[in-house]
Amino acid sequence: MKYAALGFAVACLLVSGSAFASEELAKKNCMVCHQLDKAGMGPAMQDISKKYAADKEGEQKIVTVIQKGSKDVTGPGKMMAPMAAVNEADAKSIAKWILSLSEKK
Ligand code: HEC
Incomplete structure (x- = not known):
């Protein structure tokens, strides 16, 4: 039981950790203009x-817009x-983060 709770905590940390990393990538690369x-x-x-x-x-x-422009x-x-x-890997994680913005609501 104790370990299950620990596993859950670690999983949450990993999930929120990666969302945080994508947000940082977006801030660094995209939020100058967006x-x-x-x-x-x-x-x-x-939007x-x-x-x-x-x-x-x-x-x-x-991802295509990031790589080819618009x-x-x-x-x-x-x-x-x-x-x-x-x-490409960063572009994908930024794309996932952008999509997650409208899932929250
Ligand atoms: C130098 C300024 C600038 C930066 C940096 C920038 N963008 Fe853009 N972005 C724009 C502008 C201006 C448009 C509108 C282009 C158009 O109308 O075709 C746009 C359009 C887009 C679109 C298309 C919107 C649509 O309706 O189809 C996406 C997706 C996008 N940007 C994502 C990103 C992401 C992700 C990043 C970071 C990796 C980024 N942009 C970085 C200026 C920027």
């Missing part, structure tokens, strides 16, 4: 989350350059 709940230079992360959560390939599409989707002249500094 804000959580408001459109700035780029659309709000929460991106809602848009792609409805799509079963949403995670892959976000142009004129959210408005004429709007552009996001490809994020060459973000590798």
Whole structure:
């Protein structure tokens, strides 16, 4: 019983630990231009989350935007350059974090 509780605590720590790591990655690489709940230079992360959560390939599409960039989707002249500094594994974990923003509500 004691060990089961311990195992549960460790599992929680791992889950919250990885969500925290993805959030840090997003803060470092994306939040210069994107804000959580408001459109700035780029659309709000929460709006991106809602848009792609409805799509079963949403995670892959976000990864593609990170790797290839985006142009004129959210408005004429709007552009996001490809994020060459973000590798595929990091892009995936950022995409998961973005999608998780709309699952919370
Ligand atoms: C230099 C500024 C900048 C940075 C850094 C940046 N973005 Fe963007 N992002 C934009 C802009 C501007 C747009 C709108 C582009 C468009 O309308 O096509 C955009 C659009 C997007 C979209 C598409 C939204 C849609 O409706 O299809 C996604 C997804 C996205 N960004 C995710 C990210 C992620 C994840 C990161 C970090 C890895 C990031 N962005 C970093 C400026 C930025």
